[in-house]
Amino acid sequence: MGIPLILPIFIFIGFLLLTTGLFTVKQQSAVIVQRFGKFHSVRQAGLHFKVPFVDSIAGRISMKVQQLDVPVETKTKDDVFVGIKVSVQYVIKQESIYDAFYKLQNPYEQMSSYIFDVVRAEVPKMKLDDVFERKDDIAVAIKSELDDAMNEYGYYIVKALVTDIDPAAAVKEAMNHINAAERKKIAAEYEGEAEKIRIVAKARAEAESKRLQGQGIADQRREIARGLVESVGVLNGVGINSQEASALIVITQHYDTLHSLGENSKSTLVLLPNAPTAATDMLSTMVTSLVATKELGESVKKEPKA
Numbered sequence: 583m584g585i586p587l588i589l590p591i592f593i594f595i596g597f598l599l600l601t602t603g604l605f606t607v608k609q610q611s612a613v614i615v616q617r618f619g620k621f622h623s624v625r626q627a628g629l630h631f632k633v634p635f636v637d638s639i640a641g642r643i644s645m646k647v648q649q650l651d652v653p654v655e656t657k658t659k660d661d662v663f664v665g666i667k668v669s670v671q672y673v674i675k676q677e678s679i680y681d682a683f684y685k686l687q688n689p690y691e692q693m694s695s696y697i698f699d700v701v702r703a704e705v706p707k708m709k710l711d712d713v714f715e716r717k718d719d720i721a722v723a724i725k726s727e728l729d730d731a732m733n734e735y736g737y738y739i740v741k742a743l744v745t746d747i748d749p750a751a752a753v754k755e756a757m758n759h760i761n762a763a764e765r766k767k768i769a770a771e772y773e774g775e776a777e778k779i780r781i782v783a784k785a786r787a788e789a790e791s792k793r794l795q796g797q798g799i800a801d802q803r804r805e806i807a808r809g810l811v812e813s814v815g816v817l818n819g820v821g822i823n824s825q826e827a828s829a830l831i832v833i834t835q836h837y838d839t840l841h842s843l844g845e846n847s848k849s850t851l852v853l854l855p856n857a858p859t860a861a862t863d864m865l866s867t868m869v870t871s872l873v874a875t876k877e878l879g880e881s882v883k884k885e886p887k888a
Contacts (some may be wrong), residue, residue, distance in 0.1 A: 602634040612679050624679050647673045652694050654701045655822035660709045668697050677738025685735045700724045717744040802871040
């Protein structure tokens with residue numbers, strides 16, 4: 583009767599040992615096992631057994647690449663306060679799990695301290711514009727410092743990135759004003775250059791127009807003169823002398839002009855005296871005026887200059 587009573591006890595103890603001794607480790611993770619408070623072993627992914635009440639799990643460590651984001655506020659060389667966000671990607675080396683677990687109390691604070699130190703040492707050497715342009719140099723300096731400091735603790739720094747640079751709101755507004763003013767200045771220069779081109783093109787077009795207009799007037803007068811010569815020659819052929827022919831041409835042009843003006847109701851007509859010798863008198867007056875003008879021009883040319 584004693585054996586059947588002991589069997590359930592052994593079964594219960596066996597079940598208890600299995601449930602408290604068996605444990606699993608997830609992929610990309612590691613478990614630190616201690617025996618009586620002392621480091622015993624590192625267990626990788628899979629099913630494992632520990633001695634109940636003797637072994638204990640001290641901690642679990644992720645072997646994945648992790649990221650630490652650290653915001654840092656500092657001052658630039660031109661006395662502008664700026665907020666910089668640094669992202670550090672790191673991983674625990676497979677062969678240094680013991681160092682990573684036991685040598686550092688808080689690795690995140692440790693890395694944050696180094697990041698603060700590097701950023702506040704590098705950024706005050708730069709002006710604000712240089713901070714934006716040389717953010718990769720800052721990231722390289724951070725990675726180099728962390729590599730040297732964290733390597734002995736089992737941490738490998740994969741990448742350091744400066745992900746955000748945020749000056750004060752007043753500074754950003756001032757920078758936007760400067761940028762806008764610069765763009766307006768460039769736009770004004772382009773507009774001035776365009777206006778200059780338009781003025782030059784217009785002047786050239788007007789000059790060409792005047793040249794062509796003058797050429798047209800000269801050709802017109804040449805043709806008129808040629809027509810007058812031909813008219814006088816025709817009139818001479820029918821027995822009309824040159825003076826009479828000229829008077830006839832003048833009176834004919836006079837009436838042609840009156841006819842052209844009469845076609846427009848808003849024109850004002852100035853009628854010549856209606857005497858029989860009106861055309862001859864007009865011709866004589868024109869000839870006299872032309873001769874006097876020519877003589878006056880020649881006398882001006884002959885006067886000695888003062």
